[in-house]
Amino acid sequence: MSQPDVGTWRTQVGQWLATVLEPVREREPTGEAAGLAVFHNLSDGEERLLLERCRAYQRARFDAGYQALTLPQGNGGAGLSAAHAAAFAQEESAFEVPPSTELISVTVRLVGMAVSLFGTAEQRDTYARAFLRTDLLACQLFSEPGAGSDLAALRTRARQEGDAWVIDGQKVWTSGAQFADHGLLLARTDPDVVKQAGITAFLVPMDDPGVEIRPIRQMSGGASFNEVFLSGVRVPDGMRIGRPGQGWEVANATLAFERTASGGGNRRKGGTFADVLALARSHGRTGDPLVRQRLADLYVRGALRAATVDRVARASAGGGRPGPEASLTKLMASDLLTRTGQTAAELMGARISADTGEPDTFAWTQHLLGAPGYRLAGGTDQIQRNLIAERVLKLPGEPRVDRVPFSELPGN
Numbered sequence: 321m322s323q324p325d326v327g328t329w330r331t332q333v334g335q336w337l338a339t340v341l342e343p344v345r346e347r348e349p350t351g352e353a354a355g356l357a358v359f360h361n362l363s364d365g366e367e368r369l370l371l372e373r374c375r376a377y378q379r380a381r382f383d384a385g386y387q388a389l390t391l392p393q394g395n396g397g398a399g400l401s402a403a404h405a406a407a408f409a410q411e412e413s414a415f416e417v418p419p420s421t422e423l424i425s426v427t428v429r430l431v432g433m434a435v436s437l438f439g440t441a442e443q444r445d446t447y448a449r450a451f452l453r454t455d456l457l458a459c460q461l462f463s464e465p466g467a468g469s470d471l472a473a474l475r476t477r478a479r480q481e482g483d484a485w486v487i488d489g490q491k492v493w494t495s496g497a498q499f500a501d502h503g504l505l506l507a508r509t510d511p512d513v514v515k516q517a518g519i520t521a522f523l524v525p526m527d528d529p530g531v532e533i534r535p536i537r538q539m540s541g542g543a544s545f546n547e548v549f550l551s552g553v554r555v556p557d558g559m560r561i562g563r564p565g566q567g568w569e570v571a572n573a574t575l576a577f578e579r580t581a582s583g584g585g586n587r588r589k590g591g592t593f594a595d596v597l598a599l600a601r602s603h604g605r606t607g608d609p610l611v612r613q614r615l616a617d618l619y620v621r622g623a624l625r626a627a628t629v630d631r632v633a634r635a636s637a638g639g640g641r642p643g644p645e646a647s648l649t650k651l652m653a654s655d656l657l658t659r660t661g662q663t664a665a666e667l668m669g670a671r672i673s674a675d676t677g678e679p680d681t682f683a684w685t686q687h688l689l690g691a692p693g694y695r696l697a698g699g700t701d702q703i704q705r706n707l708i709a710e711r712v713l714k715l716p717g718e719p720r721v722d723r724v725p726f727s728e729l730p731g732n
């Protein structure tokens with residue numbers, strides 16, 4: 321199918337956005353952490369209200385045909401190019417998009433996309449569509465206490481009983497589980513093959529009596545993520561996503577979407593360069609040569625990240641799946657987030673740690689305490705570097721000592 325001209329399409333996007341969103345406003349210093357926090361620190365009621373605001377926008381976007389832009393049409397996407405997606409993001413940045421939450425991003429940009437790619441036609445109609453429209457919310461049940469960077473070592477088991485699967489195990493760091501309808505779960509279905517080959521993906525209803533969700537309180541205040549315990553959870557075979565044993569492929573595609581979402585998204589996450597500049601101005605520090613150097617460094621890194629996001633998007637292979645280059649943008653984004661907080665902290669010195677009521681000073685602690693989380697989420701900095709070394713630069717791989725059946729690995 322021929323693609324619409326990007327320039328004309330972009331004009332239409334801008335016109336549509338103006339019908340559903342307000343133009344971007346300059347943020348007033350308020351002393352509130354809302355704009356600077358990397359993770360929300362909200363009550364359950366406040367979080368639900370925020371989710372509803374986000375969902376209203378996502379539904380409008382879906383209904384107008386602007387969701388899942390690069391996903392092939394046959395998979396329920398718009399079948400457009402990376403250039404169209406970049407144009408949409410640029411147009412969107414001129415509007416007040418509802419502040420995003422981890423759960424919305426996971427639902428639309430990770431689970432919705434994965435189910436669209438790997439699900440059956442029926443699963444796409446019933447679930448992928450509902451996730452992309454946020455009618456249903458979905459979390460990502462991947463990490464376990466002994467399986468984070470080494471995700472393929474996961475121990476949650478699913479055994480087949482007739483036309484159902486019975487799942488037992490524990491997941492951890494599950495963002496938004498307490499508000500999710502479903503979870504995309506990875507489980508070991510065959511321990512007698514190498515660890516990557518024996519994994520299968522399932523959609524698990526989070527209100528099943530065998531699912532127990534325990535929120536984890538973070539050092540920045542909120543409880544964005546959870547422990548999830550699964551005891552004898554029965555899911556019909558119709559909730560299996562992909563073939564038995566295809567779970568590692570589903571996981572890799574989902575994680576590549578996650579890196580793209582974390583690295584390339586234009587949604588606000590914590591303080592920005594503009595916030596640091598405003599802080600330097602309000603503290604009368606913009607004449608200080610060292611401060612000017614830090615600000616220039618931050619600005620240049622932001623511009624480099626934006627250019628890399630654009631380049632990676634344009635270079636990404638067809639078929640709607642991001643390539644390993646997404647690790648570059650994820651790494652640059654988490655580095656920028658950290659440096660933004662550090663520059664704010666240097667500007668304020670000890671004042672950042674005491675709440676004097678001075679606007680936008682103590683609020684930066686919400687950025688400083690949250691930023692390290694993004695160096696871990698979606699694969700740590702070190703793992704991104706490994707991926708870049710091995711899959712982008714084609715350097716020799718790490719030594720692998722686990723190319724034996726999972727059941728023969730020590731401890732199993």
Ligand SMILES: Cc1cc2nc3c(=O)[nH]c(=O)nc-3n(C[C@H](O)[C@H](O)[C@H](O)COP(=O)(O)OP(=O)(O)OC[C@H]3O[C@@H](n4cnc5c(N)ncnc54)[C@H](O)[C@@H]3O)c2cc1C
Pocket residue numbers: 426459460461462463464465467468469470492493494495496545693694696697698699700701702703706718
């Ligand atoms: C904010 C946040 C949200 C999250 N949300 C979710 C979610 O919704 N769903 C989900 O499933 N998970 C989620 N996670 C979990 C996340 O994916 C893991 O934290 C991450 O993969 C790291 O795993 P780990 O915490 O077990 O650390 P580990 O894997 O134990 O790593 C510990 C340290 O060792 C280093 N390391 C490990 N292996 C290597 C290696 N081969 N080479 C070099 N260094 C290495 C790591 O870089 C790290 O510094 C979230 C995490 C965070 C912080």
